[in-house]
Amino acid sequence: MNGWYGKILRVNLTNSTTSVETVDPQFAKDYIGGRGWAIKCLMDGMDPKADALSPENLLIFAAGPLTGSPAPTGNRYMVVTKSPLTGVLTNSNSGGDFPTWMKRTGFDMFIFEGRAERPVYLWINNDQVEIRSAEHIWGKQVPETTDALLAETDGKAKVACIGPAGERLVKAAAIMNDKDRAAARSGVGAVMGSKNLKAVVCQGTHQIGMADRPGMKKLSQSMNQEVGHDSKTSVLRIYGTPYVPDVTNELGILPTRNFQTGRFEGVEKINGPALNESFLIRPGACFRCPIVCNRITKVDAPGYEGEGEGPEYESIGALGSACGVDNLAAITKANYLCNEYGMDTITAGMTIACAMEMCEAGIIPEEEIGYPLKFGDADGMIEFVKKMALREGFGDKLAEGSYALAESYGRPEFSISAKKLEFPGYDPRGAKGMGLLYATSNIGASHMSGDLAYAEVFGTPEKIDPLTIENKPELIKRFEDAFTLIDASGLCVFLAVRYVFDKDVNLWPTRLTELMNLTTGADYTPATLMQAAERVFNLERLFLLEAGVTKADDTLPKRMLEEPLTEGPAAGQVVELDEMLPRFYQVRGWDENGVPTPEKLAELGISA
């Protein structure tokens, strides 16, 4: 096959065995790759009701057909598994260099099953696969782990690993690659920790076949130029994602003090210009990426010293404004700590924000925390990031995530989450489509699952009214399917800033279809490619339903549904989810309970 190798590496950690499976070409095409292949293997290979931290759960690393191709941003991989934080599916995406090196091993996907008796890591050098002891690196932070593994394998290899948070089964634990890049959300690092799998190290010389290599080179070059010259990607190089706080604050949807408001008085201290002037060393990029959105930073401020990558906008929102913290040195330090311990900055920051509000409200007694945890306390925020990662003291409760924390005090409404996954940095009361997305995404409140903020906040492909609910169900279906396609193909969502939807042609992913066909030789049309993405999305929904999700779980916190924002352009607004959800089910071809109809499944070729 072209594009795909059609080879899956299966690693049974319980028995310390590995095997190679070949993939049927029709399956390859029907499920695209990446997130798509992975959900099919997850569905076929495990009981969706299984405990996420049990050996029954499968942990899947999946590259797409465009990962490692010349396509701009063609360098992402997905971690797909059942989430211990949410109890439902997750898929978590990362870039850096690792995804291309993963593809160079000659496999499209790694499936980890079972649990190793003692800590191990996997060393894959082309077809040489070794399960090696990781006892000597267990307990080490991400940078030390990475350096140690490069030293004992091949200095030119690439490493994905967990840190102390993953080892301790912290439900915000991430899988880190290339030290600072994260497949962060939903506790994928805890699943890896539960399997006693410390790291995966990849090196290889395989090159994917290409149906039309000259054509692919030509198209990729021209897209590279277009995306490199695009003003919507240029801003990502100038400021990185930290250009966003100003935008969301202006719209009144910057998460502030656990979403009590959407405007933060300290925004100018934590925005892109502030980061550029204080801590930026230089912009950085994932492998061969023309967008260059990373921030290579260094903090010299006493007490906050460190260096690494970030913070991204989401980390600034969660560790900063959501916690009422306007100290950018502290936010950046906390971001470094999350990377070093291997922990999702969003769940970490938002869970601490939740604890701050509950402590201020007297619901969590200060004595229990052992500290007066209040909004605006930069050093307290940092301290509890550490405690959370290490499950020390009250950190043990934080480590379960905001929903479990709030529920344990009988007040789950303080957790600003959907399906127990903490919200990212867009208050949906001022961006209604995002509310519907958070409620219906297959992994909980993730902007990465169909980021309508592109249109509602940033005007891509064109600006739409963020406050209306009209047409939002239709758009969310479209965006969810499109982002599924990006994830499945192995591209970065930032390419979507320019390419996924061509507004001139009815939101069809025409250029992605060309890339896919030149690479794989499949004769996708924009319609059949979007249908394949819809197939993937629906299969994910079936996994959720089998795991026990019902219509009642497609919801949002009370604050979003009943408490209007009080300032800014969205003052007075809540999310009218009840009005959008039934229409969304209809648009999706699901029944009134959110279950795909037999007709829809037949149309998509999914056998029930």
Added chain:
Amino acid sequence: MNGWYGKILRVNLTNSTTSVETVDPQFAKDYIGGRGWAIKCLMDGMDPKADALSPENLLIFAAGPLTGSPAPTGNRYMVVTKSPLTGVLTNSNSGGDFPTWMKRTGFDMFIFEGRAERPVYLWINNDQVEIRSAEHIWGKQVPETTDALLAETDGKAKVACIGPAGERLVKAAAIMNDKDRAAARSGVGAVMGSKNLKAVVCQGTHQIGMADRPGMKKLSQSMNQEVGHDSKTSVLRIYGTPYVPDVTNELGILPTRNFQTGRFEGVEKINGPALNESFLIRPGACFRCPIVCNRITKVDAPGYEGEGEGPEYESIGALGSACGVDNLAAITKANYLCNEYGMDTITAGMTIACAMEMCEAGIIPEEEIGYPLKFGDADGMIEFVKKMALREGFGDKLAEGSYALAESYGRPEFSISAKKLEFPGYDPRGAKGMGLLYATSNIGASHMSGDLAYAEVFGTPEKIDPLTIENKPELIKRFEDAFTLIDASGLCVFLAVRYVFDKDVNLWPTRLTELMNLTTGADYTPATLMQAAERVFNLERLFLLEAGVTKADDTLPKRMLEEPLTEGPAAGQVVELDEMLPRFYQVRGWDENGVPTPEKLAELGISA
């Protein structure tokens, strides 16, 4: 003072003493900084007739007032000294991180005089200045030297050093900083080697005063955005300078086989897309730079393995097309070697190209070279880069540069150089202004001294006919002064892609004037700032005249003056230097022998 510290560190290597000098504010303003301050100190402190490799020569590292400021690209320093390659002045510019770290030491400039008895390096940590033994690192290549010095000083410091080429007084030797950045031209590394100075290591916490910090931040932010969104800088991020071979080849001015022609049949194998597809790891940037033009690369091809930065366009031209080499792996490898040995890729490549032509013509006997050195021989090119850097065998002759090489066989016309400095990558027969620049630049054939290719080749600020000589004397004066200003202020010439000349206001550097005033508090107008640059340029000319340069040296090789190009849009063209030069002298206010008139000197406030 603001902008400037007004402090010069003087290091007498003969006596192992250091002293600190303060600068008069009027001098600071009159000579801007960087290249401007340096020529005044050179003029006052040494005999222009002194041997460049003698202890009498001064080696000056000079930062400008905008170095280390928030101004976009405000991160350059200049090396100013008498050149051993050309026998005249040189100023050589570099970026990376070192220039900002240099400024953080609290000094604007370092002046090295005399010669150490044994190898030493300088370690400057704020006001702590130490001359330390470098015997243990003498002989080491640039990366090893850098790592060793970081380990024994401060891992966060920044290093400028020479490699084996500088130690051996190779006249193409560079001073390398941050491993891969080079103050490359005219043999500045040999001057450093002649002083037994292996390296300068900088660390510090000083911050320059700013006349109007909020105003400077605001302007810099807005310029950062403008330059970051500019399509002429975007192409530098997408392809780096390797986007240029296609452009110059199209115009028939890509140096090919020692400038025998301007069109290279192998151009598509050595251009930007080829580099992106084969060896690019990711784009890279100097400190806080929004342009991101560096290429972080890695070569796995057997026999050419290596990693580092580059190649830039100039290196591709010199080591590639000028040598008839279309093997990009070999060019990239040779570029790595030049960086590791510490050697200018332009002089290295062009000198080997000169030797190839003379060998093919039978003027240099093959037996003397010990190798059939012919155009197109990639491995021969690499081999002689090594030999040149180490002065091994025939490499000892190459190490003197193309002019000395060709002259030693009685055929200096085979050296394509001006004032003995090898041409960069624009054949001036197809870009006439560049011909006048090469002939009149104060350092010899340098594009960096007033790069009219911006207008003649790239259309900045607007496209002008490259084949006409009309108005070229006026433009070259304007460009030479403007590039002097950029060098003196501490900015990068790539900012000039957008800013130096605002075509709407008569080619005045209005934005640079604002940056300078906000930083220094000096009340420059665009006119007085350009006049200060003109003052610097004229003082440099006086240095040349005192060193013995005459009108006869303001010339070009016979090939440029008498042998027309044979293909492409510039077929039939030569450089009509005789027609441009008298007018240029006039425009400059110089007499018919190229000597500044007393009136011009009085106007500029230079006392004879």
